[in-house]
Each structure stands twice: as structure tokens, then as C-alpha cells.
Amino acid sequence: MRIVERLAAGYFCTPEDWKQLENWALADRRRAIAFDITAENVGEAIQAQARLLQAIYPTFTQFCQTRSNATPAGLLNTLWTLWLPLAVRLAKQCQAQQRPFVQGILGGQGTGKTTLGAVLTLILAHLGYPTLSLSLDDLYKTYSDRLLLQTKDPRLIWRGPPGTHDVDLGIQLLGSVTPSQSRTTDFYSPLR
Known part of the structure; x- marks a missing residue:
């Protein structure tokens, strides 16, 4: 990942570096398929990804300093291998639709759904796609409503079970x- 570190720092790649990045992008066949990377477009895809990395990295660094417990260097591999290509793929899907595009993110507690949503919001905003980030946590019924539900089932006082949203x-x-x-909107509603 030294090549990506140099790219993030604003340095240029040698032809050998580009070739190594291209080979790496094609090495994992399932990942390449998921992000529409082929032998025919890999050079263009990697160079576009490198330009995007350099463009968003200052904002990403600021995000890490204010909203993440990790350093930009610690998240650089994830940014390069997942977040950037996923944002590009989502941008292509948005472009193909004539209506708002909805993308769900599924994962267990503490798996990084909020971070993924925030980073995708940052990248997509740079690409010119307004976003709205909504968490299922934003849709819980009020505490007083859940107190009423508790009379039917004591478990419904807690957030999470069916019926509490x-x-x-x-x-x-x-x-x-x-x-x-x-306009780009990062929707967040404090727990009610």
C-alpha cells in the first residue's frame, strides 16, 4: 500500500506503480466484478480512483480527525479498496436513475455502518451527488410510546425489537x- 500512501500525499506514480495497482485491482476476481473493473478498463479505473483519492484526501483527513477514532493512514487501505470504488459504483447507479437512489447498509452493531455512510456521503458530495444519511436509530418510537408498548410486551421498552420503530x-x-x-444533507436526529 506504499503506492497508495504516496498517491494520498500527492505524489505521482511511476509506470511500474500503475501496473502494480492494476494487477492488484484484477487479482481479486470477485472484487473486480463487484466494482466493474475489467482488463479493458482497469488502467482508466485506477487512474480515476487515484485522482479521486487525491481530491478527497484533505477532507477525509479532516473527517478522521473530527469524527473517527482512526487515523487517515489507518483507514487508507479501506478507503482505497472499498470506500472509493463503492462510491464510484453508487454514483454510476445514481446517474442511471431518474429518481432518488436508495442504498441500504446492513450490518451488526459496531461493524462500521455509520462510518461507511459518512465516508460515502463525503465522497459522493465531492462527485456532485447530494446525499441523505439515515439510520434506523433515527426512527425509533419515542420513549413514552415504548412505555405504552411495554404494557403489551415488557421487551418493547428496549429499542430494537419489531414494533419499536x-x-x-x-x-x-x-x-x-x-x-x-x-443540497448535501447529513441527516441525524438525536435519540428521542
Whole structure:
């Protein structure tokens, strides 16, 4: 990953470096397929990814300093191998649709869903795609509503079980997102 570290620092690659990055991108066949990287487009894809890395790295560094417990160097491999190509793929999907694009992120507690959403928001904003980041945590019923639910089932006082989310609010919120919304919004609602 020394090559990527040099790219992030703003240095140029040698032809040998580019070839090594291309070989690495094609080495994992499933990853290459997932991110639409082929032998025909690998050079262009890697160079575009390198330009994107250099463009967003100052903002990414600031993100790491203010919103992450990790250093930019500690997350550089994940940024290069997952977050950048995933953001590019999502941008292509957004471009192909005539309506807001919704992408869900599934994972257990503490697996990095919020970080992934925040980093994708950062990269997609740079690519010109406004985003709205919404967590299922933002849709819990109020504590007083859950107290009422507890009379039916004591487990429903806790957040998480079926019935503790405000499904109507979620549907209303998703329905209110329109293509004409042109500002990047990072939606966060404190726990109610």
C-alpha cells in the first residue's frame, strides 16, 4: 500500500506503480466484478480512483480527525479498496436513475455502518451527488410510546425489537426525498 500512501500525499506514480495497482485491482476476481473493473478498463479505473483519492484526501483527513477514532493512514487501505470504488459504483447507479437512489447498509452493531455512510456521503458530495444519511436509530418510537408498548410486551421498552420503530415516519421521510433536492444533507436526529 506504499503506492497508495504516496498517491494520498500527492505524489505521482511511476509506470511500474500503475501496473502494480492494476494487477492488484484484477487479482481479486470477485472484487473486480463487484466494482466493474475489467482488463479493458482497469488502467482508466485506477487512474480515476487515484485522482479521486487525491481530491478527497484533505477532507477525509479532516473527517478522521473530527469524527473517527482512526487515523487517515489507518483507514487508507479501506478507503482505497472499498470506500472509493463503492462510491464510484453508487454514483454510476445514481446517474442511471431518474429518481432518488436508495442504498441500504446492513450490518451488526459496531461493524462500521455509520462510518461507511459518512465516508460515502463525503465522497459522493465531492462527485456532485447530494446525499441523505439515515439510520434506523433515527426512527425509533419515542420513549413514552415504548412505555405504552411495554404494557403489551415488557421487551418493547428496549429499542430494537419489531414494533419499536416508527414505520410511518420512515415511509414519510423516504417519500419526501425528491430529485429536486440539491443540497448535501447529513441527516441525524438525536435519540428521542
